[in-house]
Amino acid sequence: MQVSIACNVGGGGGSSEHQLKERRAAAAAASTGTACQSKVRAEPAERLTLLGHAHMKEAPGRHSNMKYRNLGKSGLRVSCLGLGTWVTFGSQISNEMAESVMTVAYDSGVNLFDTAEVYASGRAETTLGNILKKKTWRRSSYVVTTKIYWGGQAETERGLSRKHIIEGLRGSLSRLQLDYVDIVFANRSDINAPMEEIVRAMTFVIDQGMAMYWGTSRWNAVEIMEAYSIARQFNLVPPVCEQAEYHYFQRDKVELHLPELYHKIGVGAMTWSPLACGLLTGKYNEGVPESSRAAMKGYAWLKERLYSDEGKKQLTKIKELHLLADRLNCTAAQLAIAWCLRSEGVSSVLLGVSNTEQLLENLGSIRVLAQLTPPLIAEMDALLGNKPRSAKKEARS
DSSP: OOOOOOOOOOOOOOSSHHHHHHHHHHHHHHHTTSSOTTTSOOOOGGGGGGGTOGGGTOEEOSSSSOEEEESTTSSOEEESEEEEOTTIIIIISOHHHHHHHHHHHHHTTOOEEEOOTTGGGGHHHHHHHHHHHHSOOOGGGOEEEEEESBOSSSGGGBSSOHHHHHHHHHHHHHHHTOSOEEEEEEOSOOTTSOHHHHHHHHHHHHHTTSEEEEEEESOOHHHHHHHHHHHHHTTOOOOOEEEEEOBTTBOHIIIIIHHHHHHHHOOEEEEEOTTTTTGGGTTTTTSOOTTSGGGSTTOHHHHHHHHSHHHHHHHHHHHHHHHHHHHHTSOHHHHHHHHHHTSTTEEEEEEOOSSHHHHHHHHTHHHHGGGOOHHHHHHHHHHHOOOOOOHHHHHHO
């Protein structure tokens, strides 16, 4: 079962609710620059090159804490942390809270906002569009991405046919009240649509000024390579980015397959669910809280996952990772997000939050990144016990 579980929980680790609140308060202060040196010590930006991002030309912008990276090998500069809207916008949180979250994000240097035609049946795009229209932000100062695949109920209103890519994007632009999106993603692969038709349709919407770039979401490496090859063969526009799930317990694609594509054809990675739907925050360590995602209607699969043998093993490892976060004087959420940011080829990690407190805590992960030294990463790999290994490297050894 392939399920998109972009996390909308930003809680942190700790041994008590009081400690958690203290960490969140400190994280919020750190991300706004009012109290940070004692929370996570700042280190030179050059240290980041040890983590494999020298090739991505990572650099701070006008916001002292936010870092910006190229989207793959394109020239588009995106904040290393982006804001997602799945479950939250148009559904779980009020429009007022959505505006507050977006405002804090933008003021903190976040320039990437991600949505999709399917989120809350289009209401997420509508909410995002209303907020952007209300703000006085220059359109050239931020990046909006949306995803096309699941539209309406009719056969012609879903999939990646030329018809739905064009009509679906027009619908998204109408809800967003924008002339164009910066990136349009194919929200999954489509066995019923020829790859050439998909690439030609994506090239068309770019040529028409409806989008600047296009990318893929939940495609495998073979499919991405096929799209790239067709684009090169027919002088069309190739994809620049893949959206992929990435966290402690979902590693192979982002750490093995996408880096190879990045070096070969320049496709970058925009990752989602860094907290594994709240699992990594420790909120499920003592069971399923009534207000949690796993207790919501339609999420029985998440509860089953938690109570499975594998889920119990993961919870044990999460408790150990919380102790490591304590040692670094950061929250478990900050450590998990920083761990995602350290991976080669990751252009941006999408955050899903339901309030500004969670957002500010998660933004504090940027300061933790400097503490993820090779010895510490090796310690985390040993604890997790799931570091991906290349079959090619094993064959050579």
